[in-house]
Amino acid sequence: MKGTQRKSGPASQPPALKQDGLHVAIIMDGNGRWATARGLPRVAGHQAGAEAVRRTIEAAPKLGIRTLTLYAFSSDNWHRPPDEVATLMKLFHEYLERHTAECVKHGIRLTVIGRRDRLDPKLRRAIERAEAATAAGDRLHLRIAVDYSARDAIVRAACRVNGRPVGRAEFARLLGEAIHGREPVPDVDLLIRTGGEQRLSDFLLWECAYAELYFTNRMWPDFGAQDLEAAVRDFHRRERRFGRVLASAG
Numbered sequence: 001m002k003g004t005q006r007k008s009g010p011a012s013q014p015p016a017l018k019q020d021g022l023h024v025a026i027i028m029d030g031n032g033r034w035a036t037a038r039g040l041p042r043v044a045g046h047q048a049g050a051e052a053v054r055r056t057i058e059a060a061p062k063l064g065i066r067t068l069t070l071y072a073f074s075s076d077n078w079h080r081p082p083d084e085v086a087t088l089m090k091l092f093h094e095y096l097e098r099h100t101a102e103c104v105k106h107g108i109r110l111t112v113i114g115r116r117d118r119l120d121p122k123l124r125r126a127i128e129r130a131e132a133a134t135a136a137g138d139r140l141h142l143r144i145a146v147d148y149s150a151r152d153a154i155v156r157a158a159c160r161v162n163g164r165p166v167g168r169a170e171f172a173r174l175l176g177e178a179i180h181g182r183e184p185v186p187d188v189d190l191l192i193r194t195g196g197e198q199r200l201s202d203f204l205l206w207e208c209a210y211a212e213l214y215f216t217n218r219m220w221p222d223f224g225a226q227d228l229e230a231a232v233r234d235f236h237r238r239e240r241r242f243g244r245v246l247a248s249a250g
Protein backbone atom coordinates (compact mmCIF):
# COMPACT_ATOMS: atom_id res chain seq x y z
CA MET A 1 0.00 0.00 0.00
CA LYS A 2 1.43 3.37 -0.98
CA GLY A 3 1.86 6.14 1.59
CA THR A 4 -0.66 8.94 1.54
CA GLN A 5 0.33 12.60 1.37
CA ARG A 6 -0.96 15.18 3.81
CA LYS A 7 -3.54 17.25 1.98
CA SER A 8 -3.36 21.00 2.49
CA GLY A 9 -6.43 22.14 0.56
CA PRO A 10 -9.28 24.14 2.12
CA ALA A 11 -11.49 22.29 4.60
CA SER A 12 -14.42 22.58 2.17
CA GLN A 13 -12.58 20.27 -0.26
CA PRO A 14 -12.09 16.98 1.55
CA PRO A 15 -9.47 14.65 0.03
CA ALA A 16 -10.70 12.04 -2.41
CA LEU A 17 -11.21 8.65 -0.83
CA LYS A 18 -8.64 6.01 -1.62
CA GLN A 19 -10.15 3.06 -3.41
CA ASP A 20 -7.46 0.43 -3.45
CA GLY A 21 -8.45 -1.55 -0.43
CA LEU A 22 -7.88 -0.37 3.12
CA HIS A 23 -7.62 -2.69 6.08
CA VAL A 24 -9.46 -1.05 8.94
CA ALA A 25 -9.60 -2.62 12.40
CA ILE A 26 -11.97 -1.47 15.13
CA ILE A 27 -11.87 -1.92 18.90
CA MET A 28 -15.59 -1.61 19.52
CA ASP A 29 -15.53 -0.24 23.06
CA GLY A 30 -18.00 1.58 25.27
CA ASN A 31 -21.09 -0.65 25.22
CA GLY A 32 -21.25 -0.97 28.99
CA ARG A 33 -20.82 2.75 29.68
CA TRP A 34 -23.38 3.60 26.98
CA ALA A 35 -25.93 1.42 28.77
CA THR A 36 -25.04 2.54 32.31
CA ALA A 37 -25.42 6.19 31.28
CA ARG A 38 -28.99 5.36 30.27
CA GLY A 39 -29.81 3.44 33.43
CA LEU A 40 -29.83 0.17 31.47
CA PRO A 41 -28.02 -3.11 32.17
CA ARG A 42 -24.67 -3.50 30.43
CA VAL A 43 -26.08 -6.21 28.16
CA ALA A 44 -28.43 -3.62 26.63
CA GLY A 45 -25.27 -1.85 25.46
CA HIS A 46 -24.06 -5.01 23.78
CA GLN A 47 -27.42 -5.39 22.05
CA ALA A 48 -27.26 -1.82 20.77
CA GLY A 49 -23.64 -2.47 19.76
CA ALA A 50 -24.77 -5.21 17.38
CA GLU A 51 -26.76 -2.59 15.45
CA ALA A 52 -23.63 -0.42 15.16
CA VAL A 53 -21.80 -3.43 13.69
CA ARG A 54 -24.45 -3.68 10.98
CA ARG A 55 -24.19 0.05 10.14
CA THR A 56 -20.41 -0.11 10.01
CA ILE A 57 -20.31 -3.10 7.68
CA GLU A 58 -22.80 -1.46 5.35
CA ALA A 59 -20.73 1.74 5.17
CA ALA A 60 -17.28 0.15 4.88
CA PRO A 61 -17.07 -0.85 1.17
CA LYS A 62 -18.23 2.61 0.04
CA LEU A 63 -15.25 4.10 1.90
CA GLY A 64 -12.67 1.96 0.13
CA ILE A 65 -12.38 -0.54 2.95
CA ARG A 66 -11.75 -4.07 1.68
CA THR A 67 -10.78 -5.74 4.95
CA LEU A 68 -12.55 -4.94 8.20
CA THR A 69 -11.46 -6.60 11.43
CA LEU A 70 -13.78 -6.10 14.40
CA TYR A 71 -12.76 -6.89 17.99
CA ALA A 72 -15.85 -8.53 19.46
CA PHE A 73 -14.48 -10.53 22.41
CA SER A 74 -10.96 -10.61 23.80
CA SER A 75 -9.45 -13.60 25.56
CA ASP A 76 -9.36 -11.45 28.70
CA ASN A 77 -13.10 -10.84 28.40
CA TRP A 78 -13.65 -14.39 29.74
CA HIS A 79 -12.96 -12.79 33.13
CA ARG A 80 -16.21 -10.82 32.96
CA PRO A 81 -19.30 -11.98 34.92
CA PRO A 82 -20.68 -15.24 33.46
CA ASP A 83 -24.03 -13.64 32.55
CA GLU A 84 -22.33 -10.97 30.50
CA VAL A 85 -20.08 -13.52 28.76
CA ALA A 86 -23.13 -15.68 27.97
CA THR A 87 -24.98 -12.69 26.50
CA LEU A 88 -22.02 -11.72 24.34
CA MET A 89 -21.73 -15.28 22.98
CA LYS A 90 -25.48 -15.46 22.39
CA LEU A 91 -25.47 -12.15 20.51
CA PHE A 92 -22.56 -13.29 18.37
CA HIS A 93 -24.31 -16.59 17.60
CA GLU A 94 -27.52 -14.75 16.69
CA TYR A 95 -25.55 -12.36 14.53
CA LEU A 96 -24.13 -15.26 12.53
CA GLU A 97 -27.53 -16.94 12.13
CA ARG A 98 -29.33 -13.74 11.15
CA HIS A 99 -26.81 -12.04 8.92
CA THR A 100 -25.12 -14.78 6.91
CA ALA A 101 -27.67 -14.59 4.10
CA GLU A 102 -27.30 -10.80 4.00
CA CYS A 103 -23.50 -11.17 3.82
CA VAL A 104 -23.84 -13.54 0.86
CA LYS A 105 -26.19 -11.09 -0.87
CA HIS A 106 -23.81 -8.16 -0.39
CA GLY A 107 -20.59 -9.97 -1.33
CA ILE A 108 -19.23 -10.00 2.22
CA ARG A 109 -16.88 -12.78 3.15
CA LEU A 110 -17.04 -13.45 6.85
CA THR A 111 -14.26 -15.16 8.78
CA VAL A 112 -13.68 -15.44 12.50
CA ILE A 113 -10.24 -15.08 14.05
CA GLY A 114 -9.18 -16.20 17.50
CA ARG A 115 -9.22 -19.44 19.46
CA ARG A 116 -12.09 -21.82 18.81
CA ASP A 117 -11.43 -24.58 21.32
CA ARG A 118 -13.09 -22.70 24.20
CA LEU A 119 -16.25 -21.82 22.24
CA ASP A 120 -19.47 -23.82 22.56
CA PRO A 121 -19.51 -26.54 19.86
CA LYS A 122 -22.81 -25.18 18.51
CA LEU A 123 -21.24 -21.77 18.07
CA ARG A 124 -18.20 -23.33 16.41
CA ARG A 125 -20.47 -25.04 13.90
CA ALA A 126 -22.34 -21.79 13.24
CA ILE A 127 -19.01 -20.10 12.55
CA GLU A 128 -18.01 -22.84 10.12
CA ARG A 129 -21.40 -22.60 8.36
CA ALA A 130 -21.13 -18.82 8.03
CA GLU A 131 -17.57 -19.01 6.74
CA ALA A 132 -18.48 -21.67 4.17
CA ALA A 133 -21.62 -19.84 3.00
CA THR A 134 -19.83 -16.51 2.52
CA ALA A 135 -16.53 -17.84 1.14
CA ALA A 136 -17.09 -16.40 -2.35
CA GLY A 137 -17.71 -12.83 -1.14
CA ASP A 138 -15.27 -10.43 -2.80
CA ARG A 139 -16.58 -6.97 -1.88
CA LEU A 140 -15.51 -6.93 1.76
CA HIS A 141 -13.58 -9.34 3.94
CA LEU A 142 -15.15 -9.06 7.37
CA ARG A 143 -13.07 -10.61 10.14
CA ILE A 144 -14.60 -10.90 13.58
CA ALA A 145 -12.17 -11.45 16.45
CA VAL A 146 -13.58 -13.69 19.17
CA ASP A 147 -11.54 -15.19 22.04
CA TYR A 148 -8.70 -13.27 20.47
CA SER A 149 -5.39 -12.34 22.09
CA ALA A 150 -2.59 -10.96 19.94
CA ARG A 151 0.05 -11.97 22.45
CA ASP A 152 -1.20 -15.56 22.65
CA ALA A 153 -1.24 -15.72 18.84
CA ILE A 154 2.34 -14.43 18.64
CA VAL A 155 3.46 -17.00 21.22
CA ARG A 156 1.75 -19.83 19.31
CA ALA A 157 3.34 -18.73 16.03
CA ALA A 158 6.75 -18.41 17.72
CA CYS A 159 6.43 -21.98 19.06
CA ARG A 160 5.83 -23.18 15.50
CA VAL A 161 9.02 -21.41 14.35
CA ASN A 162 10.91 -23.61 16.78
CA GLY A 163 14.31 -21.98 16.36
CA ARG A 164 14.26 -21.94 12.53
CA PRO A 165 15.26 -18.65 10.91
CA VAL A 166 12.09 -17.23 9.35
CA GLY A 167 11.38 -13.93 7.62
CA ARG A 168 8.52 -11.59 8.45
CA ALA A 169 6.30 -12.93 5.68
CA GLU A 170 6.69 -16.51 6.90
CA PHE A 171 6.07 -15.45 10.49
CA ALA A 172 2.97 -13.54 9.42
CA ARG A 173 1.73 -16.71 7.72
CA LEU A 174 2.26 -18.74 10.90
CA LEU A 175 0.53 -16.02 12.88
CA GLY A 176 -2.41 -16.19 10.49
CA GLU A 177 -2.66 -19.93 11.06
CA ALA A 178 -2.50 -19.40 14.82
CA ILE A 179 -5.66 -17.28 14.67
CA HIS A 180 -7.53 -19.34 12.08
CA GLY A 181 -6.80 -16.69 9.44
CA ARG A 182 -7.28 -18.63 6.24
CA GLU A 183 -4.68 -16.64 4.32
CA PRO A 184 -2.44 -13.63 5.07
CA VAL A 185 -4.29 -10.32 5.03
CA PRO A 186 -2.61 -6.94 4.57
CA ASP A 187 -1.33 -5.14 7.65
CA VAL A 188 -3.82 -2.83 9.33
CA ASP A 189 -3.88 0.64 7.75
CA LEU A 190 -6.18 2.28 10.26
CA LEU A 191 -7.03 1.21 13.80
CA ILE A 192 -10.10 2.86 15.33
CA ARG A 193 -11.01 2.62 19.00
CA THR A 194 -14.31 3.97 20.25
CA GLY A 195 -15.22 4.66 23.88
CA GLY A 196 -12.48 7.16 24.73
CA GLU A 197 -9.74 4.80 25.92
CA GLN A 198 -6.42 5.06 24.13
CA ARG A 199 -4.93 1.59 24.32
CA LEU A 200 -4.66 -1.57 22.22
CA SER A 201 -5.94 -4.13 24.74
CA ASP A 202 -4.02 -7.01 23.10
CA PHE A 203 -5.47 -6.48 19.60
CA LEU A 204 -3.47 -7.13 16.39
CA LEU A 205 -0.13 -6.13 17.93
CA TRP A 206 1.93 -7.47 15.00
CA GLU A 207 -0.45 -6.40 12.24
CA CYS A 208 -0.69 -2.82 13.56
CA ALA A 209 3.08 -2.16 13.35
CA TYR A 210 2.47 0.86 11.07
CA ALA A 211 -1.25 1.37 11.57
CA GLU A 212 -2.55 4.90 11.92
CA LEU A 213 -4.34 5.16 15.27
CA TYR A 214 -7.67 6.93 15.63
CA PHE A 215 -9.36 7.31 19.00
CA THR A 216 -12.86 8.69 19.42
CA ASN A 217 -14.96 9.38 22.50
CA ARG A 218 -18.05 8.09 20.68
CA MET A 219 -19.39 5.02 22.51
CA TRP A 220 -19.66 2.03 20.19
CA PRO A 221 -23.51 1.81 20.15
CA ASP A 222 -23.57 5.41 18.84
CA PHE A 223 -20.99 4.78 16.11
CA GLY A 224 -22.32 5.17 12.60
CA ALA A 225 -21.43 5.63 8.94
CA GLN A 226 -20.50 9.28 9.45
CA ASP A 227 -18.06 8.39 12.23
CA LEU A 228 -16.43 5.77 10.04
CA GLU A 229 -16.18 8.24 7.19
CA ALA A 230 -14.62 10.86 9.51
CA ALA A 231 -11.99 8.35 10.61
CA VAL A 232 -11.17 7.32 7.05
CA ARG A 233 -10.93 10.96 5.93
CA ASP A 234 -8.59 11.67 8.85
CA PHE A 235 -6.48 8.69 7.76
CA HIS A 236 -6.16 10.12 4.25
CA ARG A 237 -4.84 13.40 5.64
CA ARG A 238 -1.96 11.67 7.38
CA GLU A 239 1.49 11.17 5.94
CA ARG A 240 2.67 7.57 6.26
CA ARG A 241 6.43 7.22 6.11
CA PHE A 242 7.20 3.64 7.16
CA GLY A 243 10.55 4.81 8.54
CA ARG A 244 11.61 6.53 5.33
CA VAL A 245 12.12 10.15 4.34
CA LEU A 246 9.69 11.11 1.61
CA ALA A 247 11.14 12.26 -1.73
CA SER A 248 9.11 15.48 -1.36
CA ALA A 249 10.91 16.37 1.92
CA GLY A 250 13.24 19.41 1.68
Ligand code: IPE
Nearest residue numbers: 028029030031032033072073
Ligand atom coordinates in the same frame (compact mmCIF):
# COMPACT_ATOMS: atom_id res chain seq x y z
C1 IPE B 1 -16.98 -3.38 24.41
O1 IPE B 1 -17.69 -2.66 25.34
C2 IPE B 1 -17.55 -4.76 24.20
C3 IPE B 1 -16.69 -5.82 24.70
C4 IPE B 1 -15.56 -5.67 25.32
C5 IPE B 1 -17.17 -7.17 24.52
P1 IPE B 1 -17.42 -2.81 26.89
O2 IPE B 1 -18.30 -3.89 27.42
O3 IPE B 1 -15.98 -2.98 27.18
O4 IPE B 1 -17.93 -1.42 27.40
P2 IPE B 1 -17.27 -0.51 28.50
O5 IPE B 1 -15.84 -0.27 28.12
O6 IPE B 1 -17.39 -1.26 29.80
O7 IPE B 1 -18.09 0.74 28.48
Ligand code: IPE
Nearest residue numbers: 027028029071072073074201
Ligand atom coordinates in the same frame (compact mmCIF):
# COMPACT_ATOMS: atom_id res chain seq x y z
C1 IPE C 1 -11.31 -4.49 24.36
O1 IPE C 1 -12.15 -3.81 25.21
C2 IPE C 1 -11.99 -5.72 23.86
C3 IPE C 1 -13.10 -5.52 22.93
C4 IPE C 1 -13.56 -4.37 22.51
C5 IPE C 1 -13.74 -6.70 22.45
P1 IPE C 1 -12.07 -3.96 26.80
O2 IPE C 1 -13.10 -3.06 27.34
O3 IPE C 1 -12.16 -5.39 27.18
O4 IPE C 1 -10.60 -3.43 27.11
P2 IPE C 1 -10.00 -2.77 28.41
O5 IPE C 1 -10.32 -3.71 29.55
O6 IPE C 1 -10.67 -1.46 28.59
O7 IPE C 1 -8.54 -2.62 28.12
Ligand code: MG
Nearest residue numbers: 029030031195
Ligand atom coordinates in the same frame (compact mmCIF):
# COMPACT_ATOMS: atom_id res chain seq x y z
MG1 MG D 1 -14.47 -1.67 27.53
